[in-house]
Amino acid sequence: MPVDAEKEIAKLWRAMHSAQNEIGKTYYRWRQVAVECAGDGVKPLDVALRAAEVFGKDIGKSLLPRMNWLKGEEGFMMILGKALAGLWITDGGSATLAKGENPGEIFIKCTRDPWPSWAKEFGVPMEEVALSRERMYQAILEDVSVFMNIPLKIEMQKAIARGQGETVMRLYKAE
Amino acid sequence: MAKTLFEWDYSDYPGAKRYPHLFKPIEIGNLLVPNRIKYAATEENLNGLDGFITDSGVAYMRERAKGVVGGLCFMQGVYMDEARKGQGYVGQAAAWDDKFIPGLKRIADAIHEQRAVAGFQLMDCGRVGAVEVESGHGPSTVPQRLRIFKPMYEMTNAEVREMVQQHVDAARRGADAGFDVMEISGIVGYLISNFISSYTNRRTDEYGGDIRGRMQAVVEVIQGVKAVCPPDMPVGIRLCLEELLDDVRGNTPEESIETYKIAEEAGADYISCTLGWQESIYPVISRDIPMGNWVHLAKRAKEHVNIPIQMAYRLFKPGLPEEKIGLEELDIWEICRSMIADPLMPKKVLEGREEEIRHCVACNLCLARLFRDAPMTCYINPVCAHEANPEFADPAPAEEQKEVMIVGAGPAGLECAYIAAQRGHEVHVYDKRDVIGGTLNEARNAPYGDDELWTCIEYQEVMCKKAGVEFHLGTEVTDELIEDEMPDTIVLATGPVYSKIEGADSAKVVSLADVMSGKAEVGEKVVVWGNRKPGIGCALHLAKQGKKVTLVGKDKTAGFDVNPSFKWRYMIYMRQNGITAYSDCDIAEVSDDGIVVKTYDGYQWPIKCDTIVLTQREPNENLKKTVQSEGIEMFVIGDALIPRNLSSAVHDGYRIGIRI
Numbered sequence: 097m098p099v100d101a102e103k104e105i106a107k108l109w110r111a112m113h114s115a116q117n118e119i120g121k122t123y124y125r126w127r128q129v130a131v132e133c134a135g136d137g138v139k140p141l142d143v144a145l146r147a148a149e150v151f152g153k154d155i156g157k158s159l160l161p162r163m164n165w166l167k168g169e170e171g172f173m174m175i176l177g178k179a180l181a182g183l184w185i186t187d188g189g190s191a192t193l194a195k196g197e198n199p200g201e202i203f204i205k206c207t208r209d210p211w212p213s214w215a216k217e218f219g220v221p222m223e224e225v226a227l228s229r230e231r232m233y234q235a236i237l238e239d240v241s242v243f244m245n246i247p248l249k250i251e252m253q254k255a256i257a258r259g260q261g262e263t264v265m266r267l268y269k270a271e
Numbered sequence: 272m273a274k275t276l277f278e279w280d281y282s283d284y285p286g287a288k289r290y291p292h293l294f295k296p297i298e299i300g301n302l303l304v305p306n307r308i309k310y311a312a313t314e315e316n317l318n319g320l321d322g323f324i325t326d327s328g329v330a331y332m333r334e335r336a337k338g339v340v341g342g343l344c345f346m347q348g349v350y351m352d353e354a355r356k357g358q359g360y361v362g363q364a365a366a367w368d369d370k371f372i373p374g375l376k377r378i379a380d381a382i383h384e385q386r387a388v389a390g391f392q393l394m395d396c397g398r399v400g401a402v403e404v405e406s407g408h409g410p411s412t413v414p415q416r417l418r419i420f421k422p423m424y425e426m427t428n429a430e431v432r433e434m435v436q437q438h439v440d441a442a443r444r445g446a447d448a449g450f451d452v453m454e455i456s457g458i459v460g461y462l463i464s465n466f467i468s469s470y471t472n473r474r475t476d477e478y479g480g481d482i483r484g485r486m487q488a489v490v491e492v493i494q495g496v497k498a499v500c501p502p503d504m505p506v507g508i509r510l511c512l513e514e515l516l517d518d519v520r521g522n523t524p525e526e527s528i529e530t531y532k533i534a535e536e537a538g539a540d541y542i543s544c545t546l547g548w549q550e551s552i553y554p555v556i557s558r559d560i561p562m563g564n565w566v567h568l569a570k571r572a573k574e575h576v577n578i579p580i581q582m583a584y585r586l587f588k589p590g591l592p593e594e595k596i597g598l599e600e601l602d603i604w605e606i607c608r609s610m611i612a613d614p615l616m617p618k619k620v621l622e623g624r625e626e627e628i629r630h631c632v633a634c635n636l637c638l639a640r641l642f643r644d645a646p647m648t649c650y651i652n653p654v655c656a657h658e659a660n661p662e663f664a665d666p667a668p669a670e671e672q673k674e675v676m677i678v679g680a681g682p683a684g685l686e687c688a689y690i691a692a693q694r695g696h697e698v699h700v701y702d703k704r705d706v707i708g709g710t711l712n713e714a715r716n717a718p719y720g721d722d723e724l725w726t727c728i729e730y731q732e733v734m735c736k737k738a739g740v741e742f743h744l745g746t747e748v749t750d751e752l753i754e755d756e757m758p759d760t761i762v763l764a765t766g767p768v769y770s771k772i773e774g775a776d777s778a779k780v781v782s783l784a785d786v787m788s789g790k791a792e793v794g795e796k797v798v799v800w801g802n803r804k805p806g807i808g809c810a811l812h813l814a815k816q817g818k819k820v821t822l823v824g825k826d827k828t829a830g831f832d833v834n835p836s837f838k839w840r841y842m843i844y845m846r847q848n849g850i851t852a853y854s855d856c857d858i859a860e861v862s863d864d865g866i867v868v869k870t871y872d873g874y875q876w877p878i879k880c881d882t883i884v885l886t887q888r889e890p891n892e893n894l895k896k897t898v899q900s901e902g903i904e905m906f907v908i909g910d911a912l913i914p915r916n917l918s919s920a921v922h923d924g925y926r927i928g929i930r931i
Contacts, residue, residue: 099860099875105876157414157415160414160415161416161417163519164552243416244519245470245473245520
């Protein structure tokens with residue numbers, strides 16, 4: 097019997113979204129456990145930011161084999177920007193890259209992000225969603241900066257979680 | 272007057288006439304070495320987990336010492352710190368205390384028994400060390416690119432000075448153990464190279480900064496080691512002339528040349544010219560790199576320093592080093608992998624027995640084993656690392672001479688044939704083809720150096736002829752032939768059978784052998800069914816012809832049977848050649864215009880193709896029942912037993928050859 101390609105693609109697409117949904121919610125389930133275990137003396141935001149650091153550090157290590165200076169600083173920044181945008185896409189977002197006006201300046205723009213919706217289901221403050229994303233990306237850059245011997249910074253300029261319609265992160269080389 | 276350790280006269284040997292430059296003496300420091308051959312220090316993980324030398328390690332070195340016919344023979348590099356941060360391999364020898372000297376002396380003595388020059392190497396593995404402890408050390412804290420290696424932390428100035436002293440102390444122990452030449456290892460990401468490279472040394476003190484600063488620790492090591500060694504003991508160093516770390520901002524070629532000049536100024540008596548780090552993104556010694564690809568670096572080195580330059584790296588045959596030494600572009604031919612594959616390689620060259628050399632196929636299995644804490648083994652040499660076991664390495668003649676029928680003249684059958692014949696059996700090899708080599712006849716046509724695999728068959732053919740094996744080519748073994756011959760033993764080395772798929776009777780389904788030999792008509796869109804080595808080789812072969820190739824197979828990843836030190840090459844080449852790979856998949860259906868792929872979890876999609884190549888293999892059950900019913904002793908080897916790779920075929924053949 098011939099395969100129905102449309103049906104198969106639809107099945108795969110649904111499965112991918114279902115997997116992303118479960119991964120996002122699992123994060124917030126674990127966050128709840130961690131906050132409960134941490135006790136009343138610990139702020140949930142601190143727990144979330146620590147988790148973001150752990151995630152970021154590990155993701156940063158996985159990026160190192162792909163870091164490449166053969167096309168110079170601009171090429172390197174594009175490779176890194178693509179990796180960071182790709183990470184967001186894997187997480188369920190729609191992210192694109194744009195070159196900044198300054199050399200080596202990259203903007204990562206995310207116009208769709210499911211994380212605030214998942215957070216809302218678990219009663220997590222939106223500011224925590226924005227700060228966690230920023231902290232995770234900063235942690236990713238820690239090892240990358242040392243590895244490539246180049247001071248890298250990333251900062252969040254706009255955030256969907258803050259009701260600003262899109263998330264914009266500026267990746268640049270610190271002077 | 273330079274010191275001579277052992278007198279060697281090569282004038283009567285055919286190899287010395289053919290390769291006069293390889294067999295002429297050379298002064299290294301104050302030592303006269305009778306030829307230009309060096310077995311370069313190679314880790315083999317054969318020593319104790321506590322760093323003490325074992326019988327296996329001694330026997331391994333004794334064989335290599337025989338091979339260099341009076342030349343330089345280096346034992347593996349030793350680590351020198353009790354804290355074991357410098358230990359890069361679980362079976363690496365240690366020299367951090369005098370208690371190791373007696374064991375080290377056993378190695379020096381074994382080399383001297385063969386009248387060769389014994390070399391001792393100091394090797395702190397630095398960034399790729401700390402194999403048994405939580406963290407390693409280095410000039411600066413730079414995260415590891417590869418997770419297989421431990422995190423490492425910046426050494427204090429005091430720790431740098433301690434490291435220098437550890438080299439000096441270990442060198443003294445090597446000299447006390449009786450070694451004749453001292454060598455400092457500064458290659459592939461080990462500690463000395465970490466100090467030299469701008470990638471890993473970001474210090475701003477006297478051990479960092481520009482290339483002179485980054486060489487300061489190295490200079491102190493060279494001078495300290497020189498001071499403690501006897502005046503007639505040359506001290507050399509292995510240094511990268513190309514780090515191949517451009518992608519992470521490693522040293523420039525000019526800086527690397529500068530390191531050679533500084534090493535010479537510091538008193539080094541020779542330099543071993545090397546290239547690449549373990550974390551380089553470029554391959555260096557695998558067979559996809561053409562033979563002689565790097566030897567121009569030795570010439571570049573010689574243009575800048577006046578001490579002897581040694582080099583290995585894809586110089587597997589004597590012709591090229593002979594030529595380069597003659598042109599004064601190289602001084603000493605270093606050999607590593609080739610003498611893992613055949614420890615007597617240079618000896619055979621000298622004796623005019625080159626056709627008896629079992630050539631390395633540059634698969635890097637030896638390296639893959641080391642990084643996984645396993646003792647060295649060789650893809651192509653079953654005896655490697657078993658030298659201490661005479662029953663295995665040098666099997667006794669058979670107690671009872673048997674008539675042995677070997678069915679299949681592929682690598683498994685041929686290996687078994689000559690070993691059994693050497694032990695006194697009457698061996699007959701049958702093959703329905705009229706040529707030897709089995710499936711390697713086709714496999715050798717795959718790109719990226721697979722033609723070198725054929726050297727295995729060339730070697731086995733010579734050995735079979737020497738051992739008196741009788742060939743019956745173009746003769747298919749049938750039940751009737753077995754009943755007529757009634758040999759004492761039958762070895763089934765018939766190779767695999769290829770799995771059929773539903774629709775296999777379709778005109779578009781072709782065999783691997785027909786594709787690789789150019790007999791099959793292949794369309795422009797091809798599905799290769801089977802994602803192990805034969806499938807990958809076939810896919811690359813076709814993609815090189817401009818075909819659009821899709822590789823589909825049941826294994827979780829393509830190249831399951833390829834060792835990790837080579838597999839990454841195939842993954843890159845598949846990507847470069849536009850090959851799409853679907854692993855963990857089956858073929859659900861063959862239709863008029865293609866196939867339907869089915870994933871392990873039930874998803875399906877169509878792939879358009881006009882040709883399907885069958886490379887998925889199964890054990891071969893043919894003839895087994897007949898042999899068993901006749902009560903004849905039977906062995907099944909190679910792909911006929913379980914389809915695997917060339918190495919398994921050769922090792923199976925050897926193991927049965929010594930058992931019959």
